[in-house]
Amino acid sequence: MISYEEALKLVDDNVSTLGKTEFRLSEMAGCYLAENVIATMSSPQFDNSAVDGYGIKTDDLKNACEDAPKQLKLITAIAAGSPKELQINTGEAVKIFTGARVPSSCEAVVMREYCREDNGSVLVECSAKAGENIRRAGDEYKKGETVLEAGIKATPPVIALLASLGHVKFPVFKKPRVSLVVTGDELVEPGNPLRDGQIYDSNAYGLTAALNALGIVGCKHYIARDTREETREAFEKALLDSDMVISSGGVSVGDHDYVKETLEALGFRTVFWRIAIKPGKPVYFGVLDTQSGERKYVFGLPGNPVSVLVTFHQIVKPALRKLAGGAFFRTETVRVTSGSALKKRPGRLDFVRGTLKSSDNGKSLAIPTRGQESHMLSGLAKAQVVLHFKAELDRLEAEDPVDVTFINWND
Ligand code: AMP
Ligand code: MG
Numbered sequence: 001m002i003s004y005e006e007a008l009k010l011v012d013d014n015v016s017t018l019g020k021t022e023f024r025l026s027e028m029a030g031c032y033l034a035e036n037v038i039a040t041m042s043s044p045q046f047d048n049s050a051v052d053g054y055g056i057k058t059d060d061l062k063n064a065c066e067d068a069p070k071q072l073k074l075i076t077a078i079a080a081g082s083p084k085e086l087q088i089n090t091g092e093a094v095k096i097f098t099g100a101r102v103p104s105s106c107e108a109v110v111m112r113e114y115c116r117e118d119n120g121s122v123l124v125e126c127s128a129k130a131g132e133n134i135r136r137a138g139d140e141y142k143k144g145e146t147v148l149e150a151g152i153k154a155t156p157p158v159i160a161l162l163a164s165l166g167h168v169k170f171p172v173f174k175k176p177r178v179s180l181v182v183t184g185d186e187l188v189e190p191g192n193p194l195r196d197g198q199i200y201d202s203n204a205y206g207l208t209a210a211l212n213a214l215g216i217v218g219c220k221h222y223i224a225r226d227t228r229e230e231t232r233e234a235f236e237k238a239l240l241d242s243d244m245v246i247s248s249g250g251v252s253v254g255d256h257d258y259v260k261e262t263l264e265a266l267g268f269r270t271v272f273w274r275i276a277i278k279p280g281k282p283v284y285f286g287v288l289d290t291q292s293g294e295r296k297y298v299f300g301l302p303g304n305p306v307s308v309l310v311t312f313h314q315i316v317k318p319a320l321r322k323l324a325g326g327a328f329f330r331t332e333t334v335r336v337t338s339g340s341a342l343k344k345r346p347g348r349l350d351f352v353r354g355t356l357k358s359s360d361n362g363k364s365l366a367i368p369t370r371g372q373e374s375h376m377l378s379g380l381a382k383a384q385v386v387l388h389f390k391a392e393l394d395r396l397e398a399e400d401p402v403d404v405t406f407i408n409w410n411d
Pocket of ligand 1: 182183184186187199200201202203204248249250251252254302303304305
């Protein structure tokens, strides 16, 4: 069996990013940018006011205070969007609004809260430092600079930034097309009655929701009974217009587990099968290079609902991120403190589902949720983090350091 680290390395080595396309800003949520964002203009483009107030010369306000305000002649007002460039002289002020261009002759803008207008003049109750409340042209970035690098996700601020530079469309990597295969004679679609021994298919719904959360939509799912024929048929259909197929169940060593042999019969090269992790030991990963030059990927996840979502989070998500052009392959772990003593048999990395709590002395404590068996969805549903209880350890004491990954279905 390979380690989790080896499995991630094999995923990284075998997954190649899909091609580029171009999307309108309104369509690109969840995609990764395929080109650097170069500033088409500086930000801000021009000196402008950070507040509603009055543009002044700083010398005019020396020693001004509430009890001894300075009176300045109000010459005009400049609203946001106005192209006005004007000259103010000693003893004068100009009324100015947030975002409006600040004339170069103004040395600072005083907030309206410190000023009173009176019959063509303004009384200012404070002094001002040069540059105060002026957003200088180019102080965020200058025209021609690289503002963001390719591989960043098109999150709301990224999309807003593209719009602020005047883009209507932008090059992004194609989104992966993903289909699902769920295997099992015992499965019944929710909404139908259950006979004795049957269970509802929850994996198709959990995985679909996990893919949707990443912005991958329109995923079809196919159900296969535990026969070679149905398993093969389901994979053939699922593979037709997908870059990746994710399956659940039938990948272990049971008499009715046909996933691995079916994929090998379809020409898939097994990159790995079985990882020293818990839950999720039987995870399969295979690739197929088609005659048309496309690469197809299959992750055969175990059947247990918790194993499915934990291995999706810890293994499939990095693969999807790479396929989709994300600059970061893996989700970094964060070191916190174990809040309880844990025991296990050494040999496998245990992904313990937990919550975080602050201790009295300011530490972040990771505490396992109730329901740690791989069929207990409630324990995962309540968890915020996955603790990495290392393979070689058999004990983790309370107060020991422990690495966690934050459970984040959106990224
Ligand atoms: P398997 O890996 O096929 O042996 O399945 C392991 C366990 O997961 C069994 O208890 C199955 O009943 C359960 N299981 C498999 N597929 C699903 C599914 N789609 N939804 C819920 N439970 C499942
Ligand atoms: Mg099964």
